[in-house]
Amino acid sequence: MKPSLRTMNVAMGLLFFLSMTYNAAAADPLFDLAVSHPTGGALATDLSLVDIDGDWDKDLAIATLSGVSVLKNDGTGYFGLPQIYQHDLIRPRALFSADLDGDGDNDLAVVNDPPNTVSVLLNDGTGGLVYDASYNAGDRPVDIFCTDLDGNGSNDLAVASCGGGLGTPDSVWILTNDGTGTFSEDASYATGMGSNSLYSIDLSGDGHNDLAVANSHWYSDSVYTVSVLISNGDGSFAPATQYQVGTEPLSVVSADVDGDGDNDLIVSAQSPDNVTILLNDGLGGFSNTESYSIGFVRGISVSVADYDGDGDNDLAVGNWRDYLYGDPNISFGFNDGSGTFLLGDSLSLPGNQFYPVVISGDLDGDCDHDVAFVNQRDDSVSVMLNTTGPYGCCMCPIRGNINYDPADAIDISDLVYLVSYMFSGGSEPACMEEANLNGDGSAVPDISDLVYLVSYMFSGGPPPVPCQ
Secondary structure: OOOOHHHHHHHHHHHHHHOOEEOOOOOOOOOOOOOOEOOOOOOEEEEEEOOOOOOOOOOHHHHHHHOEEEEEEOOOOOEEOOEEOOOOOOOEEEEEEEEEOOOOOOOOEEEEEEOEEEEEEEEOOOOOOOEEEEOOOOOOOEEEEEOOOOOOOEEEEEEEEEEOOOOOOOEEEEEEOOOOOOOOEEEEEEEOOOOEEEEEEEEOOOOOEEEEEEEEEEOOEEEEEEEEEOOOOOOOOOOOOEEOOOOOOOOEEEEOOOOOOOOOEEEOOOOOOOOEEEOOOOOOOOOEEEEEOOOOOEEEEEEEEEEOOOOEEEEEEEEEOEEOOOOEEEEEEEOOOOOOOOEEEEEEOOOOOOOOOOOEOOOOOOOEEEEEEEEOOOOOOEEOOEEOOOOOOOOEOOOOOOOOOOOOOOHHHHHHHHHOOOOOOOOOOOOOOHOOOOOOOOOOOOOHHHHHHHHHHHOOOOOOOOOO
8 A cells, every 4th residue: 555645744754853863862842753844846945834725724835946835734734745836936035925915815925036026926815826926126135024014004025135235235125015916116225234134023112113134244343233224104214223243144033032012133143152132122222132052153044932831932043054063953042031041952953954944833723833944955844843732722723713613613603602602691612712702801702702703704804813
């Protein structure tokens, strides 16, 4: 009997795991064995978690030399065969997923270097992607972020480019969305030298999304920086402020790591202290910095999530191969709650895995944070499922399964169940958290939850709030 594809992939993943070693005495208790899946394309450089087929679980989209590879999740964290999209994609470098045309499903924006463009692939509503258009994205675009930059409710594009030339600042390009998925070049802003990673979030606390760009070349006197551009609130940005970080920074992300309610910056770099934490002063200024060695030098990527389930944000760092310091690895730094990090276990990868780009999210629907990373040299993506969940009784990803059926469906039976409980003495929901649809934290559902559910089911209202 011929083994199934799933059996073969699990076996491949087991062999991949057996070729790895942990720096700790035993396997990291936070994660199951890594399972490897083929990407279907060569030399992967970026990946994104995206619900591409509308089934509420996170699929994988991967930028490869062969095009964009999409692997669909079966809901348990296992991924099927890759589907390759080439269209107008000449050499995909980076990608980002968001609803670009306002129809409620997730599309993709893909940076091509060359020919210095960003391509938009729109979702056909069934999980397929259709090429829509390509736009100029500056000289040598290297990273992209999709979010609302001008406050009109649609997702715009910010693209970091690194073609400024020796001694010349690079730039970030802004392409604004007209609400239908058509973009126009709005402006470009100077960043630093060798821009290569981009993140957008509210850094100044005014409700507008700002920009942070990691620059891998000297700014001046051998100083490496991350550029911060604060939004003016209308889609334009103030001139960049430069903050010093480790040598050759390659990745920047943002999250609240010290628990004070504002978003800090986390930068991975190719230096002995390969992660720099820049703490936010609440106004978008970053004067308090700390550096850590998490793994070893050459931090190619960093991802932030609560991996150990204690309520604060931890770090996962992808370190690429260094002939002096050893093979690549995925290393963890655990937050003590104050923004100080303690080195956790390191998962050493085979020496041919030069470019371990790491990303985090809930892949198996149990509300904890799993890890996925691309293996550039063997054209695969590996998934490690977190074992610390599930948290609470709410079934991921969103509330609303009031009758608590195993399929986690939200349908008319849930509405009937809620009405019966609230007005006719019906049975109490098995999980009250599922019935708290608006996420206001109330112990029992009230009329606002009922209105929320009706609006979602019949009037195009927003989906219930995600489980925590």
